[in-house]
Amino acid sequence: QLRLVESGGGLVQPGGSLRLSCAASGFTLEYYAIGWFRQAPGKEREGVSCISNVNGNTYYADSVKGRFTISSDNAKNTVYLQMNSLKPEDTAVYYCATGHVSTVKALSLMMGGYYDMDYWGEGTLVTVSS
DSSP, X not given: OOEEEEEOOEXXXXXXXXXXXXXXXSSOSTTSEEEEEEEOTTSOOEEEEEEETTTOOEEEXXXXXXXXXXXXXXXXXXXXXXXXXXXXXXXXXXXXXXXXXXXXXXXXXXXXXXXXXXXXXXXXXXXXXX
8 A cells, every 4th residue: 555654743833843754655766756745723734844855956845945854765765855844824734635746836735735745644733922
């Protein structure tokens, strides 16, 4: 069975950190781009960050630049999103998904919803609150 499973969400205070994981089973992430998206209650889904496992290119939304870091461990078939200096506005369900692009321009378009994604995880909830 081909699936993506997110983990690592939870409740954290403003200024705190969390590390999200996106683990693939049934297929290898080695030739994919993997994106993190989030959706807050009452808001549209937005692209947060993505990485191409083909060439290592990355993309970050302006709202998370300098605070979030995406990385990939092909040996573990897992992509991580390290989130630091969390803000209440980061509260959302975070999803990972796979795509087939690799250039920086294409990654930004993928985050903007211009490409269909191949696989989606079920999501993990991140709540930033005091």
